[in-house]
Amino acid sequence: MSNHAGSYDMGNFLVVLHSYGVFEFLGEEKTREVLQKACACVSDGNEEEVLEEIISKLSFCSYEE
Numbered sequence: 001m002s003n004h005a006g007s008y009d010m011g012n013f014l015v016v017l018h019s020y021g022v023f024e025f026l027g028e029e030k031t032r033e034v035l036q037k038a039c040a041c042v043s044d045g046n047e048e049e050v051l052e053e054i055i056s057k058l059s060f061c062s063y064e065e
Contacts, residue, residue, distance in 0.1 A: 007042050007049035012037060014054040027058050 014035070017023065023031040035054070038048040 007046045008052075010038050010042050011050045011053050013059065014050070018034050018054060023058060031060075032060065 017034075023034070026034065035051065039050050042050055
C-alpha cells in the first residue's frame with residue numbers, strides 16, 4: 001500500500017531544512033547523502049514525490065524522468 005502523504009511530508013520537510021540553510025551548511029556531498037536517506041525512509045519508495053519540491057531549490061541536484 002502506498003503512502004503518498006508520507007512522501008510529500010518528507011519532501012516538505014526537506015524544503016523546510018533548505019529554508020534554514022541546512023543544505024548550504026552541509027555542502028553538496030552530505031546533502032546528497034541526506035536526500036538518499038530521506039528517500040530510503042519513505043515506505044512507498046516513491047523518490048519522485050520526496051524530491052519533487054527540493055530539486056528545484058538545489059543547483060546541483062536534478063532528476064531525470
